[in-house]
Amino acid sequence: MSPKRIVLRFGADISDKPVIYRLVKDFNLVVNIVKANVNPRKEGTMVLEITGEQWDQGLVYLRSQGVAVQDLTEEIIRNEEKCVMCGACTAICPTGALFLERPSMEVHFDGDHCIVCQLCLKVCPMRAMEVRL
Amino acid sequence: MEKTYSEINARIKAGKAVVLTAEELISLVEEKGLSQAAREVDVVTTGTFAPMCSSGAFLNFGHAKPRMRMQKVWLNGVSAYAGVAAVDAYIGATELPEDDPLNNNYPGEFRYGGGHVIQDLVARKPVRLKAVSYGTDCYPRRELDTTITLDDINEATLFNPRNAYQNYNCAVNLTSRTIYTYMGMLNPQLGNAHYSTSGQLSPLLKDPHFKTIGIGTKIFLGGGMGFVAWHGTQHFPSIQSGDGKDLGPAGGTLAVIGDLKQMNPRWLVGTSYVGYGATLSVGIGVPIPILNEEIARYAAATDHELYAPVVDYGEAYPSRTPGNLGYVSYAELKSGKISISGKAVPTAPLSSVPRAREIASTLKEWIQQGSFLLTEPVQLLPAPADGRTANFLKG
Numbered sequence: 001m002s003p004k005r006i007v008l009r010f011g012a013d014i015s016d017k018p019v020i021y022r023l024v025k026d027f028n029l030v031v032n033i034v035k036a037n038v039n040p041r042k043e044g045t046m047v048l049e050i051t052g053e054q055w056d057q058g059l060v061y062l063r064s065q066g067v068a069v070q071d072l073t074e075e076i077i078r079n080e081e082k083c084v085m086c087g088a089c090t091a092i093c094p095t096g097a098l099f100l101e102r103p104s105m106e107v108h109f110d111g112d113h114c115i116v117c118q119l120c121l122k123v124c125p126m127r128a129m130e131v132r133l
Numbered sequence: 134m135e136k137t138y139s140e141i142n143a144r145i146k147a148g149k150a151v152v153l154t155a156e157e158l159i160s161l162v163e164e165k166g167l168s169q170a171a172r173e174v175d176v177v178t179t180g181t182f183a184p185m186c187s188s189g190a191f192l193n194f195g196h197a198k199p200r201m202r203m204q205k206v207w208l209n210g211v212s213a214y215a216g217v218a219a220v221d222a223y224i225g226a227t228e229l230p231e232d233d234p235l236n237n238n239y240p241g242e243f244r245y246g247g248g249h250v251i252q253d254l255v256a257r258k259p260v261r262l263k264a265v266s267y268g269t270d271c272y273p274r275r276e277l278d279t280t281i282t283l284d285d286i287n288e289a290t291l292f293n294p295r296n297a298y299q300n301y302n303c304a305v306n307l308t309s310r311t312i313y314t315y316m317g318m319l320n321p322q323l324g325n326a327h328y329s330t331s332g333q334l335s336p337l338l339k340d341p342h343f344k345t346i347g348i349g350t351k352i353f354l355g356g357g358m359g360f361v362a363w364h365g366t367q368h369f370p371s372i373q374s375g376d377g378k379d380l381g382p383a384g385g386t387l388a389v390i391g392d393l394k395q396m397n398p399r400w401l402v403g404t405s406y407v408g409y410g411a412t413l414s415v416g417i418g419v420p421i422p423i424l425n426e427e428i429a430r431y432a433a434a435t436d437h438e439l440y441a442p443v444v445d446y447g448e449a450y451p452s453r454t455p456g457n458l459g460y461v462s463y464a465e466l467k468s469g470k471i472s473i474s475g476k477a478v479p480t481a482p483l484s485s486v487p488r489a490r491e492i493a494s495t496l497k498e499w500i501q502q503g504s505f506l507l508t509e510p511v512q513l514l515p516a517p518a519d520g521r522t523a524n525f526l527k528g
C-alpha cells in the first residue's frame with residue numbers, strides 16, 4: 001500500500017500534545033514527517049506520509065483531538081515568468097515559504113516549507129502562484 | 134559648479150558621460166563626499182515598477198468596411214471609452230468585464246481587466262474587438278466583431294494621467310477582520326504592513342522640488358521611451374516633517390505618454406488585487422541630470438532619510454479621517470519589520486525593488502550607449518513651494 005500524504009493544522013492548545021506518538025503507538029502506523037512548522041502564534045502545520053492498515057481510524061482520532069486533516073494531493077509552484085518579485089505575498093505566507101532575501105529584495109520560494117494553504121494564489125497580484133495536481 | 138543639459142548631452146554623445154544609478158550614487162557619495170560626486174557624475178538614473186492606477190491607452194482602430202462610428206467598444210469583453218471619435222477609444226487599466234462577478238463573491242478575484250488587455254496588446258496577442266452603433270448616413274454599420282493586434286491598428290498611445298507616486302502610505306489594518314484593499318490583503322490587528330515605493334530608487338523621491346523633472350522630460354516607460362506629459366492628477370507635492378525633522382517628499386505624481394508599439398509586456402503587466410479590482414503595473418525610470426550640488430544631494434537621499442506615513446486602512450482611510458499612526462523610514466520598511474504602537478509588525482512591499490533596479494540599470498545603459506539623450510523640460514512641474522492642495526467632494 002502506498003503511503004497517504006496528509007496535511008495537519010492545529011491550534012496553540014494542542015501544539016504540546018503527543019498526537020503523533022499516539023498515532024504510531026495506538027494505530028500501528030508508519031509515520032514520516034515530511035514538513036513541520038509552528039508559527040509565532042504557536043499554530044502548527046505538518047505534512048505527513050502515513051502507511052498502515054488502520055490509517056482511517058488514525059485520522060478519526062486526529063480529528064477528535066481538534067486537528068484539521070486534509071489530503072495532500074496538490075503542490076504549489078511559482079510561475080517564474082509571471083512573478084515580478086514584488087513581495088506582496090511575503091507577509092501573508094504563513095510559513096515563510098515565500099520570502100524576501102535582503103539586501104537584494106529578491107523573492108524566493110522554498111517549496112519545502114509550503115503547506116499548500118493557497119493564500120498566495122489569492123493574494124499574488126500577478127497570479128504567479130499555481131497549483132499542480 | 135553648474136552643468137547644462139547641452140554640456141551633459143555633448144558628453145553622452147562623446148561616450149564620456151558618467152552615469153550612475155541612484156543606488157550607485159549613494160555609494161559614491163559615501164566614498165568621496167557630496168561635492169566630489171556632484172562634480173564627477175552627469176546623470177543619475179532611477180526606477181520604479183509597481184501597480185499604477187490611472188493608466189490607459191488611446192487606440193485608433195482604423196475604419197471597417199462599411200464604415201462605422203463606434204459608439205460602444207469592448208476589447209476581450211472589457212469596455213473601452215468610445216466617446217472620443219468614430220474609431221478612437223481609451224482603454225482604462227481598472228475597467229472590468231461587464232459580466233465580472235466583482236465583489237459579489239467576496240473577496241472577488243478580478244482576474245482580467247483593462248490592464249490585462251493592454252498587456253495582451255503589447256504582447257502581440259490577438260484581441261477581440263466588438264463594437265455597436267446606431268448607424269448614420271456616413272457611418273452606416275451597426276455591429277462589428279473582429280480581432281485586432283497591436284500591429285494592425287493605426288495608433289496605440291499609452292497615456293497615464295497619474296503615475297509614479299512620489300511617496301505612498303504604509304498600509305495597516307487596526308480592525309479585527311481581514312480587509313482587501315488596493316494595498317493588498319491586510320490581516321487584522323496590525324497583522325502586516327504593506328508599502329509601495331522603491332524608496333531610494335524611486336524617481337520622484339530623488340527630485341523633491343522638481344528642479345529637473347518637467348513637461349517633455351524623456352523617460353523609460355513600459356520598456357520603451359516615453360515622456361512626462363504634464364503633472365499627474367492629484368499632484369500635491371510637499372515636504373513631510375515631524376519633530377522638526379525633514380521626513381522627505383510626498384504627494385507629487387506624473388502624467389506620462391508614449392508609443393505603446395515600442396513597449397514591452399515585461400514592463401506593462403496586468404495586475405489583480407483580490408477584493409479590490411484590476412489595474413496595470415508600469416515600469417518607469419526617470420534620468421536626473423546632475424546640474425549642481427543641490428540636485429546631487431537630493432538624488433543621493435537614502436532609505437534612512439525617506440519616510441512613509443503609516444495609515445490605518447481598516448477605519449481611518451475609508452472614512453477619510455485625517456492623520457496617521459506616525460512615520461517609518463524606508464530602511465525600516467525594507468528590513469522586514471516595523472514597530473507600531475509598540476507592536477512588531479511584519480512588512481512587505483508591493484513595488485518590486487529588483488525590477489526597479491533593472492529599470493535604473495537599463496536606462497543607464499541606454500544613456501551610456503548614446504541612444505538616449507536628455508531633454509530639457511519645456512516647463513518644470515509645480516513644486517512644493519507652489520502650494521497646491523487637494524480638494525474634496527462635498528457629501
Ligand code: SF4
Binds near residue numbers: 084088125
Ligand atoms: S506576490 Fe506574486 S509576483 Fe509578487 S513576489 Fe509573490 S509570487 Fe511573485
Ligand code: SF4
Binds near residue numbers: 076
Ligand atoms: S500555499 Fe503559498 S502562502 Fe501557503 S504556505 Fe505555500 S507558499 Fe506559503
